[in-house]
Amino acid sequence: MKTFLETVLAEADYQPVRLLKILRAVQAHYRHIPETAIDILTDKLNIPRTQIIAVVEFYSFLHSTPQGRYDILFSDSITDRMQNKESLLSYAAETLKVKVGEVRKDELVSLNNTSCTGMCDQGPAGLINGYPLPRLDRPKIDTIAALIEQETPLIDWPAELFQVEETLYKPGLLLTQPFSNGDAIKATFNRGLTETLAEVDLSNLRGRGGAGFKTALKWRTCAVQAATPRYVICNADEGEPGTFKDRMLLNLYADQVFEGMTLCAAIIGSTQGLVYLRAEYLFLYEKLQKILQNRRDQGLLGSNILGQAGFDFDIEIRMGAGAYICGEASAQIESLEGKPGIPRTKPPNSVICGYLRKPTVVDNVETFFATTHIAIKGGQWFADVGTPQSTGSKLLSISGDCARPGIYEYPFGTRISEILSDCGAEEVMGVQIGGPSGTFISNRELERTLAFEDLSSAGSFMVFNKTRNIFDIVQNFTEFFAHESCGFCAPCRVGTSLLKNQLNKIIDGHGSAVDMEKLSEICLIVKNFSHCGLGETAANPILTTLASYPELYVEQLKRSGFSPGFNLDATLAIARHLTQRDDSGAHLSQQVEN
Amino acid sequence: MSGTLTIDDQTIPFSDGQTIIEAARTAGVYIPHLCHRPGYTPHGSCKLCTVKVNGRTCSACTFPAAEGQKVVNNSEELQEARLRITQMLFVEGNHFCPTCEKSGNCELQAVGYHLNMLDNHFPHFYAHRKVDASHPDILIDHNRCIFCNLCVRASRESDGKDVFGIAGRGIHKRLIVNSPTGQLKDSNISVEDCAVQVCPTGAILVKRTGYKTPIGGRIYDQHPISTIACKKRETDAT
Numbered sequence: 087m088k089t090f091l092e093t094v095l096a097e098a099d100y101q102p103v104r105l106l107k108i109l110r111a112v113q114a115h116y117r118h119i120p121e122t123a124i125d126i127l128t129d130k131l132n133i134p135r136t137q138i139i140a141v142v143e144f145y146s147f148l149h150s151t152p153q154g155r156y157d158i159l160f161s162d163s164i165t166d167r168m169q170n171k172e173s174l175l176s177y178a179a180e181t182l183k184v185k186v187g188e189v190r191k192d193e194l195v196s197l198n199n200t201s202c203t204g205m206c207d208q209g210p211a212g213l214i215n216g217y218p219l220p221r222l223d224r225p226k227i228d229t230i231a232a233l234i235e236q237e238t239p240l241i242d243w244p245a246e247l248f249q250v251e252e253t254l255y256k257p258g259l260l261l262t263q264p265f266s267n268g269d270a271i272k273a274t275f276n277r278g279l280t281e282t283l284a285e286v287d288l289s290n291l292r293g294r295g296g297a298g299f300k301t302a303l304k305w306r307t308c309a310v311q312a313a314t315p316r317y318v319i320c321n322a323d324e325g326e327p328g329t330f331k332d333r334m335l336l337n338l339y340a341d342q343v344f345e346g347m348t349l350c351a352a353i354i355g356s357t358q359g360l361v362y363l364r365a366e367y368l369f370l371y372e373k374l375q376k377i378l379q380n381r382r383d384q385g386l387l388g389s390n391i392l393g394q395a396g397f398d399f400d401i402e403i404r405m406g407a408g409a410y411i412c413g414e415a416s417a418q419i420e421s422l423e424g425k426p427g428i429p430r431t432k433p434p435n436s437v438i439c440g441y442l443r444k445p446t447v448v449d450n451v452e453t454f455f456a457t458t459h460i461a462i463k464g465g466q467w468f469a470d471v472g473t474p475q476s477t478g479s480k481l482l483s484i485s486g487d488c489a490r491p492g493i494y495e496y497p498f499g500t501r502i503s504e505i506l507s508d509c510g511a512e513e514v515m516g517v518q519i520g521g522p523s524g525t526f527i528s529n530r531e532l533e534r535t536l537a538f539e540d541l542s543s544a545g546s547f548m549v550f551n552k553t554r555n556i557f558d559i560v561q562n563f564t565e566f567f568a569h570e571s572c573g574f575c576a577p578c579r580v581g582t583s584l585l586k587n588q589l590n591k592i593i594d595g596h597g598s599a600v601d602m603e604k605l606s607e608i609c610l611i612v613k614n615f616s617h618c619g620l621g622e623t624a625a626n627p628i629l630t631t632l633a634s635y636p637e638l639y640v641e642q643l644k645r646s647g648f649s650p651g652f653n654l655d656a657t658l659a660i661a662r663h664l665t666q667r668d669d670s671g672a673h674l675s676q677q678v679e680n
Numbered sequence: 681m682s683g684t685l686t687i688d689d690q691t692i693p694f695s696d697g698q699t700i701i702e703a704a705r706t707a708g709v710y711i712p713h714l715c716h717r718p719g720y721t722p723h724g725s726c727k728l729c730t731v732k733v734n735g736r737t738c739s740a741c742t743f744p745a746a747e748g749q750k751v752v753n754n755s756e757e758l759q760e761a762r763l764r765i766t767q768m769l770f771v772e773g774n775h776f777c778p779t780c781e782k783s784g785n786c787e788l789q790a791v792g793y794h795l796n797m798l799d800n801h802f803p804h805f806y807a808h809r810k811v812d813a814s815h816p817d818i819l820i821d822h823n824r825c826i827f828c829n830l831c832v833r834a835s836r837e838s839d840g841k842d843v844f845g846i847a848g849r850g851i852h853k854r855l856i857v858n859s860p861t862g863q864l865k866d867s868n869i870s871v872e873d874c875a876v877q878v879c880p881t882g883a884i885l886v887k888r889t890g891y892k893t894p895i896g897g898r899i900y901d902q903h904p905i906s907t908i909a910c911k912k913r914e915t916d917a918t
Contacts, residue, residue, distance in 0.1 A: 125860065136845025136858045143847040143854075409849070426849075431724045431742045571850040573827070575725045580768035583851040584802055604802075611764050614737060615727050652803065 090115060091126050102131045103442075105141055105424030106407050109148055110365075114215075117193075118152045137425065144426035144572075146200060146408030147216070147365050154189050154196030156234045158182075159213040160222075163202035163327045164518075164562040165485045165548060171210040174222055175199070181231045195234055201410055201566060202327035203366040206485035206548070207492050208251055215240060216368040217248055250369065252334045256508060258495030259471050259479040263459050267341050267384055270461040271392055274349045277461075283309075283353050286457060288465025290477040295321055295413070295450035296520065296544035297619075298476075301457065304447055307437045309354040311445035318351050318359040319441060319448040320401075321418060325364060325410040326521035327566060328546030331481040332451040334493050336363075336370050339455060340377045344401060346454030348386065349461050351399040354447055359401040362418050365408045374403055410570035411620055415448040416440075417572070428574045429618035452481055452545070472498035476537040484509045486518075486549035494547075496536060503532040511549045515556070516634065521546035522563035523623035528634040556638055557593045560627045564589050567624035578621030581612035589628060596653070597643050606632070683747035687711075687731075688754050694745035701729055701740040704753070710906035711753050712762050712791055714769075714880050715828035716741040719917025720837055723829050726769075728762050728791065763795040771802045772851070774809065774823035775881070781890030782882030784898030788826060790905035805851070812857070814865035817887050818876055824883040825855045831884055835875035838917050843869045855883070877915045 094111040098104035105127075112123050119142045128135040142148045160166070160175045175197075179186050182195050189196040205211035208220035217240065219230070226247065233243055254261060274282045287302035308316055320343065324332040335343055347359045363371065378401055381387045389398045404422055406412050412421045416430035419441050430436075440446025456478060460468050469477045476498035482505065485491045489510025496505060506514055516528045519536075520543035527534060527541065534540050550559060568586040573579040588605045591597050597605075609625035616622055632639060654674050662672050682695040687709050694703035699722060704711050715726040724742040731740045732752040740751075752758065769775075769788065777783050809822035827846055835843040847856045859866035869875065876884055895901065899908060 134842040134845065134858050135860075136842065136847070136856050139856055140845050140847040143852075144849050426847075431722070431739070433744070568850060573848065573850040573853040575727050576765050576768055576772075576826070577727050579827070579850060579853060580772045583805070584768065584771075587803065607764070608802075611761055611768075615730055615761055615765060617724065617727070617739075 087116075087120070087122055088126065091123060091130070095127075095130055100130065101424075102133050103422065103424045104404070105131070105133070105138070106145070106421065107404060109138070109141060110405060110407060113148050116152070117155065117157070118149045133424075140426050141424065144409060145365075145406075148407050152189065152193060154184070154194055155237075156195045156240075157215055158195065158197050158219075158230075159200035159203075160198070161201075161203040161205060161209060161211045161213070162199040162562070162566075163206055163209070164559050165206040165328065166202075166209040166211060167558065167562060168486065168550075168554070169210045174210055174224065174227065177224055178227050178231075181227055182234065194237070200366075200408070201325065201570060204324060204330040204333050204364070205250070206328050206330060207253065207483065209485070213366065216365065218250055218366070218369055219247055220250055248369065250333070250337070252337050253490075253492030254334070255484075255490050255492045256494040256496070258497065259468075260456060260459050261339075261481075261495050263463070265342055265458070265462075267345070267381065268386055268392060270342075270345045270349055270458040271352070271386065273462045274352055275392070275394055279353050282349065282461055285465035286460055289456075289460045289468035290465075290474075291453065291456055291460060291468065292476065292538060293450055294452035294456065294480070294544065295415075296326075296523075296542070298538045298542060301449065301453055304437055304449070305350060305354055308445045308447045311438060313444055314355070315358060315444055316354050316356040317441040317444060317446040318347050318354070318356045318399075319415075319418065319422070319446055320347050320359065320361040320451060320454055321413065321415065321448055322367070322451050323362050323364040323406050323413040323418060324451070324545065325413045325570075326523060326544055326546045327563070328483060328485055328518065328521045328548045329544060330483040330485075331493055331545045333367060333370070334483075335451050335455055335481070336367065336374060340374055341381070342458045343451050343454045344378065344381060345386070346449075346456070346458040346461075347401060348391065348399055349457060350447055350449070350454065352391075352394075352397055354445075356447075357398050357400070359399060360422060360441070361401060361403045362412070362422060363403055363405050364412075365406045368405065371403060371405065378403070409572075410566075411572045411618075414618055414620065417618070418448065419446065426572070428572050429620075431617075450544070473535075473537050473539070475539045476542075480536060480543065481545055482536075482543070482547045483545050484547045484549065487511060487514070487551035487554070488549045498535075498537045500536050501532070502527065502534055502536065502541070505536070505547070506532065506549065509549070511551070513552045515550050515552045515554055517550070518546070518548040518559070518563075519543050521548070522566055522627055523619070524626065526559075526627065526630040526634065530634075556631055556635055557642075560631050561589060561593060563627035564624075567620065571620060571624070575615075575617035575621065577611050578616040578618075578624065581608055581616070581621070582624050584608050585612060585625060585628065592639065592642050595642060595644065599643060602639060602643065685745055685747070685749040685751060687751040698745045699741055700731060700733065700738070700743050700745050700749070700751060703745040704740065704751075705910050708910045709753070710910055711740045712794060712905075713741055713909070714787055714791060714826060715830060717830055717834075717878060717916060718912075720830065720833045720878075723833070726826070726828055727765055730758060730761065732758070759795060762791075763797055764801065766792055766795055766797055767799075767801040769826045770797075770800050771804045773807060773825060774804075780824070780882045781885065782824075784895050784901045785893075786882055786900070787880035787905060788824075790900035790908075793900070794905050809854075812864050814863040815867075815869070816865070817871040818864060818869060819885045819887055820855070820857075820864055821883055821885065822855060824881045826881055826883070827853050827855070828880060830878045830880060831855070831875040834878040834917070835869075835873065838874035841868055841873070841875070843867050843873070843875055874915065874917070 417427035692707035
């Protein structure tokens with residue numbers, strides 16, 4: 087193990103900030119993080135072992151016990167569930183003779199659920215040893231099971247099993263622009279750095295990651311900080327269930343994203359860029375590395391870029407390890423420093439005190455992509471599209487009940503009804519805009535518009551038709567937040583789990599009117615008192631559906647005013663297990679109907 | 681630089697670099713809290729010290745005091761929310777005051793009294809947590825840990841060690857010990873360490889000392905936490 091770790095550590099330059107990279111390599115090799123590896127890493131990296139254990143336990147893709155040699159995860163997004171994921175998962179468990187959440191005795195295979203893998207347009211999807219398995223069905227499960235039983239190495243599996251399709255149904259303002267490598271950097275230097283920042287300002291571009299902060303203001307604030315070095319971080323951790331537009335951009339337009347980072351570096355005076363790539367997009371890693379190398383070969387990265395004396399900049403890709411919260415900028419920075427992704431306390435903002443406590447610009451993939459074209463075409467060109475408060479266009483990842491799930495680009499201000507008609511959605515019950523942390527709108531609100539001032543979205547757009555049960559949706563989202571809460575602050579750590587249990591009680595028909603009040607009460611505590619955006623939005627699925635469909639919640643309630651705080655029959659489970667009884671006499675009913 | 685701000689219409693001074701909670705404490709104004717201790721790096725995780733600063737929700741323990749701030753601390757809305765958050769902490773772990781030797785010296789219990797907490801309000805999680813009694817002089821009862829991070833900070837910042845850490849995610853958070861076995865006996869902790877003394881609940885206890893002071897004569901039996909927390913305490917870092 088020592089020799090292996092020495093190689094891994096050398097590749098990471100013995101830097102504790104690359105702890106995730108190191109642990110990912112250990113996980114891939116030993117299928118878990120063995121105790122002895124923790125001992126060695128503690129020693130070699132000179133960090134407390136508690137930090138390593140905290141990181142291992144924080145990230146879903148790192149484990150302290152061995153996983154199967156073939157580790158299969160099923161994406162558990164609501165759209166996967168709508169595409170029969172549950173029955174496929176059971177089928178996989180049966181076929182592979184392994185229980186969900188467990189490792190088979192011979193350690194050949196393990197099977198579990200995972201949060202949305204960014205394949206909602208081609209679900210139900212899974213991951214095997216980190217690589218995507220889109221469009222799963224029973225025949226594919228049979229094929230996979232056979233390959234596993236024959237112990238065929240992944241590299242020899244049929245490529246079509248892993249084939250990710252990028253379907254662009256409606257390219258708009260940005261996706262239709264012609265581009266050659268270096269165009270935006272040349273335009274930036276020809277115009278001047280200050281002048282280019284003025285163009286970004288004029289464009290009124292706002293961050294595409296969801297918060298909508300004005301990009302030019304962020305860059306200018308960073309540029310005027312006295313501290314150096316300054317860092318450029320590309321947030322490629324789109325973990326919001328239902329979003330996959332950054333996947334498409336990195337798969338097909340990576341040069342334009344890297345070029346946006348490069349011109350940002352020129353403007354803010356940075357030499358080092360980082361891409362935080364979500365673990366679920368491991369399949370893009372090698373491809374992106376090649377593109378970066380190609381850009382170095384073309385003089386677009388490295389020293390004296392495009393002959394500009396003193397303009398040095400390079401980009402490193404760092405992989406995440408499965409944690410939705412790392413999409414939050416300051417949590418992402420913590421993760422990039424080799425720690426659990428716990429959002430930092432503000433002030434100070436990351437722009438002033440970011441990566442390694444230095445000034446840092448963190449922007450979304452789509453934001454950098456947009457700045458590339460703004461640098462070429464100018465700010466007015468961009469500002470002419472959209473609404474005054476939301477200029478330009480927005481990429482949407484459309485999934486769910488529609489004929490044409492995929493990528494669409496719309497000018498801001500477009501009506502939801504128009505989008506629904508384009509993607510072939512019929513008999514719509516409602517749309518989840520901006521993912522679980524966003525807004526659920528019912529079919530009475532389809533004339534609302536896509537814009538920061540109305541319905542803002544980082545890119546997730548999930549369509550539900552009238553056959554869907556609203557509670558299946560809310561339950562899935564609420565479970566998601568409880569699973570992804572980092573646990574730092576009390577209201578979110580405890581509150582999201584309380585919400586999950588309280589909602590389930592009502593959905594299961596055990597709720598009374600008092601339980602509805604408690605549900606609303608927990609919602610408000612979690613929303614108003616949490617440390618970061620995850621907690622602030624975790625109650626949105628309940629709050630927004632409660633606003634649209636109060637009658638559905640009321641229908642779920644028991645008629646009686648009293649309802650026990652616990653399930654009597656479930657409490658007897660341990661006694662049943664101990665006595666090995668499961669007959670009717672070993673069960674108790676607490677349903678007292680009047 | 682220094683100046684004044686108002687908390688619930690009371691004008692109080694602050695000095696440069698102070699947080700709102702520190703300015704308040706200096707002026708004798710109590711803002712409920714559990715994860716804060718003077719002298720330690722602010723954490724901002726328990727959220728009990730949430731106040732409204734010029735209408736905006738902030739943690740008083742991390743938010744810098746500034747000239748002219750209008751701070752709302754003692755409103756009905758905030759006290760109600762603090763009560764609910766305290767109840768969340770009670771149902772998350774396993775807290776049984778009558779059988780806990782920290783009773784009367786426990787900040788969690790004292791905050792509960794301060795907020796007039798009469799029940800747990802939420803369903804219990806009945807979490808399965810362990811006790812680490814391996815160390816000859818110190819006991820960790822994980823059932824009572826509220827993840828305030830004070831022992832982690834005290835060990836690092838005052839003791840110059842790194843005995844504790846917090847691992848896990850969400851509701852599965854847990855306190856861990858920096859030793860090859862994970863047990864406290866194999867760590868370099870000693871009974872005099874600040875990390876041992878600072879725990880606001882009965883999660884970290886010194887063995888064989890629990891009943892030296894009889895119940896009734898303990899800190900919060902004598903005075904409410906609202907007065908104690910505004911004075912300098914032995915376990916403060918400064």
